[in-house]
Amino acid sequence: MKILVTGGAGFIGSHTLVELNAAGHETVVVDNLCNSDRKALDRVAELVGHEIPFNEVDIRDREGLSHVMEAHHFDACIHFAGLKAVGESVEKPWEYYENNIGGTLVLLDVMRHHGCKNIVFSSSATVYGDPAIIPITEACPKGHCTNPYGQTKSMLEDIMMDMQRADKEWNIVLLRYFNPIGAHPSGRIGENPNGIPNNLMPYVTQVAVGKRPELGVFGDDYPTSDGTGVRDYIHVVDLAKGHVAALKAIERHCGCAIYNLGTGKGYSVLDVVKTFEKVNGIKIPYSIKQRRAGDIATCYSDPTKAEKELGWKAQYGLEEMCRDSWNWQRNNPNGY
Numbered sequence: 415m416k417i418l419v420t421g422g423a424g425f426i427g428s429h430t431l432v433e434l435n436a437a438g439h440e441t442v443v444v445d446n447l448c449n450s451d452r453k454a455l456d457r458v459a460e461l462v463g464h465e466i467p468f469n470e471v472d473i474r475d476r477e478g479l480s481h482v483m484e485a486h487h488f489d490a491c492i493h494f495a496g497l498k499a500v501g502e503s504v505e506k507p508w509e510y511y512e513n514n515i516g517g518t519l520v521l522l523d524v525m526r527h528h529g530c531k532n533i534v535f536s537s538s539a540t541v542y543g544d545p546a547i548i549p550i551t552e553a554c555p556k557g558h559c560t561n562p563y564g565q566t567k568s569m570l571e572d573i574m575m576d577m578q579r580a581d582k583e584w585n586i587v588l589l590r591y592f593n594p595i596g597a598h599p600s601g602r603i604g605e606n607p608n609g610i611p612n613n614l615m616p617y618v619t620q621v622a623v624g625k626r627p628e629l630g631v632f633g634d635d636y637p638t639s640d641g642t643g644v645r646d647y648i649h650v651v652d653l654a655k656g657h658v659a660a661l662k663a664i665e666r667h668c669g670c671a672i673y674n675l676g677t678g679k680g681y682s683v684l685d686v687v688k689t690f691e692k693v694n695g696i697k698i699p700y701s702i703k704q705r706r707a708g709d710i711a712t713c714y715s716d717p718t719k720a721e722k723e724l725g726w727k728a729q730y731g732l733e734e735m736c737r738d739s740w741n742w743q744r745n746n747p748n749g750y
């Protein structure tokens with residue numbers, strides 16, 4: 415298939431480009447580079463053996479996007495472009511709603527005007543809020559999102575479902591990611607956060623590389639095995655392959671389909687720290703801090719629907735995630 419990849423220069427987008435090309439798909443990237451580096455696409459080119467056509471276009475730019483859509487006949491779009499920092503979204507709600515919702519509305523409109531009504535959307539387990547059931551199935555009701563970032567994901571899911579209800583030509587796959595970490599095993603592409611990382615694994619790797627003195631563990635009094643928060647970490651290469659599998663749902667004219675992309679296993683913060691230390695032979699100093707506002711105790715998926723319907727299952731475990739995160743950070747201490 416010929417795929418438009420919005421946000422393709424980002425962390426998950428760049429890994430997905432590698433897997434799409436390996437599976438024989440043709441890809442074209444649109445990204446405004448607001449949270450990524452052009453070099454990521456050069457590294458992807460190196461890994462796949464050819465250039466990836468790239469357009470530095472903002473998805474809110476209707477004219478720019480229309481030019482790209484006119485120049486190509488896309489079978490589907492995989493839509494990663496968006497802002498994703500939870501804390502920043504609380505500080506700048508308007509910017510988050512305008513970029514994520516405004517941008518996606520323009521994208522959907524330009525797509526339908528060009529007769530491309532197939533989209534795979536990056537959603538998040540955050541839409542479950544504090545989940546009503548664990549492990550979380552897709553039948554679990556959506557919950558209350560404590561921040562504007564999460565709200566944009568939940569609202570965009572609803573918008574796309576309404577559009578599909580009104581126009582059955584749309585095929586929409588909503589992928590609810592759990593916690594993507596790791597990097598391509600080559601160490602050539604990986605996560606490249608700006609400033610102080612918000613998420614656990616990039617913080618751990620920056621401690622390991624000597625950029626930060628210690629990790630703060632946000633709370634050790636949760637009702638979990640060791641008191642620290644439990645999450646479903648998934649290797650970004652497995653997640654990327656989940657997008658290739660999601661195209662199968664589009665090919666089958668799925669209408670609207672929702673899939674959790676996780677491993678189904680929950681690990682605590684201290685499990686991650688200990689596994690990282692064991693696999694990489696590096697000590698990660700840490701101290702216990704207050705709980706982080708908005709955090710929940712436990713969140714992990716039931717991933718059986720994706721396995722049954724898409725034939726997709728995560729292959730990598732926590733050890734490989736820790737190995738590959740460190741391999742990327744060690745080889746690229748300052749990112750791209």
Ligand code: NAD
Pocket residue numbers: 420421422423424425426427444445446447448449450471472473474493494495496497498513517536537538539591592593594
């Ligand atoms: P990322 O920031 O690395 O990638 C997003 C890309 O979108 C960046 O390259 C950025 O420059 C681009 N972008 C942002 N706004 C744009 C706009 N208006 N026009 C064009 N390009 C724009 O983030 P990521 O981790 O690769 O996440 C990809 C998607 O997956 C996002 O939508 C994110 O919300 C979602 N998601 C991520 C996680 C995670 O833990 N990383 C979890 C759940 C969902």
Ligand code: UD1
Pocket residue numbers: 498500501538539540564593594612613614615617629630631632633642643644645683706707708709
């Ligand atoms: C966060 C976001 C979520 C988003 C996801 C992926 C919040 C409340 N949620 O999920 O919306 O989809 O990232 O981008 O921010 N931790 C520490 N010390 C740290 C960092 C994290 O102890 O320095 C702990 C957290 O308390 C949590 C676990 O590590 O228990 C994972 O945290 P993180 O990587 O930020 O992911 P989530 O909070 O699950």
